[in-house]
Amino acid sequence: MTIVLNNKPQEIADNLTLSHALQTLEIHSLNGVAVAVNNIVIHKKDWDSHQLQPNDVLVLIRASQGG
Numbered sequence: 001m002t003i004v005l006n007n008k009p010q011e012i013a014d015n016l017t018l019s020h021a022l023q024t025l026e027i028h029s030l031n032g033v034a035v036a037v038n039n040i041v042i043h044k045k046d047w048d049s050h051q052l053q054p055n056d057v058l059v060l061i062r063a064s065q066g067g
Helices: 018-024
Strands: 002-005 008-011 033-037 040-042 057-062
Touching: 018 033
Parallel strands: 002 057
Antiparallel strands: 002 008, 033 040, 033 057
């Protein structure tokens, strides 16, 4: 199925959870990361149970330090 991750279409297997999709997309460093699905932030504790649907729009945001 197709999802959109940070404005880029991505092909992933059907019936993946958010956690499995991130692994499939080889996003390994998840410290300081927030993910919104269709403009709703998904709490990290729910990533293993949040089922993705075709055409879901994901926004992955990494916290950064700076001054």
